[in-house]
Amino acid sequence: MSALPRAVDLGLIACTTCGLVCRNVPGHPQLDGDGIDDAMACPRCGSTLRRRKPDSYARTWALLIAAFLMYIPANVLPIMRTASLNDIDDNTIISGVVELWVKGSPDLAVIVFTASIVVPMLKFLALGTLLVTARRGSSWALVQRARLYRLVELIGYWSMLDVFVVALLTALVRFSVLSLVEPLPGVIFFGLTVVLTMLASMSFDPRLIWDGKDTDD
Amino acid sequence: MGTSSPEALLICEHCDTVYRRRPLARGEVATCARCGAELERHHAMSTNAMLALILTSMIVFVQANMWPIVTLGLSGQHSSTTLWGVIIAMWQEQAKVVSVLVAATLFFFPLMKMLLLGWLLWFGKAGRRAPGFVPLMVALHRLGPWTMSEVFVLGALVAIVKAHTYFDVTADPGIYAYAALTLLITIFAGVDLRQLWDDLPERTA
Ligand SMILES: [Zn+2]
Ligand SMILES: [Zn+2]
Numbered sequence: 001m002s003a004l005p006r007a008v009d010l011g012l013i014a015c016t017t018c019g020l021v022c023r024n025v026p027g028h029p030q031l032d033g034d035g036i037d038d039a040m041a042c043p044r045c046g047s048t049l050r051r052r053k054p055d056s057y058a059r060t061w062a063l064l065i066a067a068f069l070m071y072i073p074a075n076v077l078p079i080m081r082t083a084s085l086n087d088i089d090d091n092t093i094i095s096g097v098v099e100l101w102v103k104g105s106p107d108l109a110v111i112v113f114t115a116s117i118v119v120p121m122l123k124f125l126a127l128g129t130l131l132v133t134a135r136r137g138s139s140w141a142l143v144q145r146a147r148l149y150r151l152v153e154l155i156g157y158w159s160m161l162d163v164f165v166v167a168l169l170t171a172l173v174r175f176s177v178l179s180l181v182e183p184l185p186g187v188i189f190f191g192l193t194v195v196l197t198m199l200a201s202m203s204f205d206p207r208l209i210w211d212g213k214d215t216d217d
Numbered sequence: 218m219g220t221s222s223p224e225a226l227l228i229c230e231h232c233d234t235v236y237r238r239r240p241l242a243r244g245e246v247a248t249c250a251r252c253g254a255e256l257e258r259h260h261a262m263s264t265n266a267m268l269a270l271i272l273t274s275m276i277v278f279v280q281a282n283m284w285p286i287v288t289l290g291l292s293g294q295h296s297s298t299t300l301w302g303v304i305i306a307m308w309q310e311q312a313k314v315v316s317v318l319v320a321a322t323l324f325f326f327p328l329m330k331m332l333l334l335g336w337l338l339w340f341g342k343a344g345r346r347a348p349g350f351v352p353l354m355v356a357l358h359r360l361g362p363w364t365m366s367e368v369f370v371l372g373a374l375v376a377i378v379k380a381h382t383y384f385d386v387t388a389d390p391g392i393y394a395y396a397a398l399t400l401l402i403t404i405f406a407g408v409d410l411r412q413l414w415d416d417l418p419e420r421t422a
Contacts, residue, residue, distance in 0.1 A: 004251050006233045014228035017358050019411045021226045021235075044414060045355050084383070096379075105378050112375060146231055146252035153362070160322065160365055164372030167319055169380060171298040171306035172289050179291070179383065183312040191318050198362065210232040210252070 006210070008051060013040075017047040053205040057135060060204040064127050067196035070189045071120055077186035080166045084179040092186060093117065093162060115161040116190070123197045126152050127204060134208040142209060149206045156201055159194045163187055227256055260408050264342045267408065271335045274401045278331065281394035282324070286373055290385035299391060300324060322365040327402075330364055333357045334405075337413060346417045357410060367399040 007014060013022050020042055040049045053059075078090035091099070093116045101109035126148050133140060166187045173181040227236045227247075231254035241247060241259035249256050262270075285297035298306070300323060307316035333353050340347035347353065370392065377386050 004234045007228045007235050008233055010235055012226065012228065012235060014230060014233075016230060017355055018414050019227075019230075020414070021228055044419075045351055047355065100375070100378065103382050108375055108378055111371065143251075143253060146254065150231070150254060157362055157365055158368055158371075160318070160368050161372050161375065163315055163318065164323075164365075164369050165375045165379065167303045167307050167312075167315055168287065168298070168373060168376040170310055170312075171303040172287060172296055172376070172380065173384075174296075174306055174310075183307060183310050183315060188312055188314045191315050195318070202362075206231045206252075206254075207233045 008211075013049045013051055015042040015045060015047055015049055016053075018042060018045040020044045022049055052207060052211075053203060056203060056205040056208060057131060060127060060131055060200050063196050063200035063203060064124065064131075067120075067193050067200055068124055070193040070196060071124075074186055074190035074193050077189065078184045079162065079186035079190060080169065081182040081184055082169075082173075082179070083182075090184060093190065096162070096165075112162060112165075115158045119155055119159045120193060120197060123152055123156060123201065127197075127200055130204060130206075130209065134211070137212045139212065145209050146206060149201075149204065149209070152201050156198050157194070159197070160191070163191045163194070229254055229256055258407070258409055260412075262408060264338055268335065268338050268342065270401060270404060271331055271338065274398060274405075275331050275335070277394050277398045277401065278327065281391055281398055284391035284394060285389040286391035286395070287377055287380070288387045288389055289380055290387070291383070297389060322363055323369050326360055327364045327366055327398075330357065330360050333360075334410070337410075341413055341417055344417065346419065350417070354410075354413065364402070366395060366402060370395050370399050 007021075011023060014020070015022060022040075022042065041047070042049050075093055078092050079096070080091045082089045082091065097109050097113045097116070100106075100112060130145060130149055133145065166181075166183050169181045170183050173179055225238050227238045228234070229236070229249040229252060232249060232252040234249055234251045236247075236249075236256065238257075239247075241257065243261050244259060246258040247256040248254065282300050285299055286303075288295055288297035290296075300319075304316050304320045304324070307313070307319060333356060337347050337350065337353060337357070340350075373388075373392050373395070377388060380386050
């Protein structure tokens with residue numbers, strides 16, 4: 001329906017590592033992310049050439065669900081303990097944001113809230129939506145969905161912000177006599193959430209958005 | 218498409234649309250007509266300029282890791298930390314996962330990226346492929362989004378503000394070095410290194 005030809009229709013494959021355009025070896029099975037491996041190596045860089053990322057749906061779902069399971073304790077459990085002579089305070093991600101807001105840094109509170117809450121939630125919702133709509137071969141808001149995927153890829157790693165904050169504060173305060181900052185398990189779960197969501201967005205193949213019903217199985 | 222060789226073609230990685238390659242004007246960015254993703258960009262920077270930039274980044278990187286990042290003061294006591302101080306502290310505080318994450322994304326991966334780039338471009342300057350060109354180019358590609366120095370700069374800012382309620386806080390040279398490094402990384406991010414594959418064709422010599 002469009003004048004723009006697609007590689008899949010012309011028997012071409014682009015190497016995802018080096019960008020070389022390769023002619024498909026005749027007789028190879030069509031691949032649409034369903035895991036049938038055609039194991040042809042890129043003549044330039046040696047990476048395996050695939051029409052679509054392998055098992056894109058299954059892998060992305062698995063990583064996304066794992067990330068979500070990590071995200072629950074990351075939010076419920078405290079990420080950091082601050083202790084001084086007369087009080088002990090366990091901070092969660094949200095309480096850290098509230099504290100920044102109350103202590104007079106609303107701008108930083110917004111930044112931390114965005115990095116720790118909005119970005120992970122956006123990733124769960126966006127990748128979930130992309131997986132479902134691509135699987136159904138939906139032609140709804142194609143360009144917007146493509147843009148959404150690029151946004152997720154671009155901002156994903158900024159979620160690591162809170163992990164770095166806890167790590168820095170711990171290292172700074174640990175040797176002072178009067179007070180103490182300790183990392184608590186929440187921060188580990190949060191770090192894992194960020195890594196898993198990054199892996200999830202990498203294993204999603206944005207070309208599936210455009211594949212439509214006919215090339216889907 | 219029988220007439221054109223595959224080298225003359227370009228495929229959008231985000232939607233699989235095939236384009237005929239055309240020379241780009243200075244600073245021009247070609248975007249995909251179907252999905253809007255960036256296809257290719259022309260970079261005006263010469264190999265020499267890039268090498269100079271990498272050398273600068275390495276010097277700044279050494280500074281960023283040598284100098285303390287932040288100093289806390291409380292009733293005459295002072296406490297400061299470097300990046301490795303952070304990594305070691307997290308390891309000892311039973312947050313080994315975090316320690317590894319910090320070491321990888323803020324130290325080892327950025328270092329590898331700079332060394333790889335320096336090595337590849339040093340030979341590229343003479344129009345040659347560096348020893349190990351193919352695996353090193355693949356490694357450079359895989360490093361992709363796993364360097365996070367810019368996030369760390371923002372994190373240090375947040376940490377300073379948080380600590381400020383209890384302590385006297387001073388930002389140390391380390392964090393300025395990090396900020397400078399972030400700026401340099403931003404310049405690099407605009408350079409499409411895949412071009413080296415085309416610029417330096419394989420030679421049988
Ligand atoms: Zn390749
Ligand atoms: Zn495209």
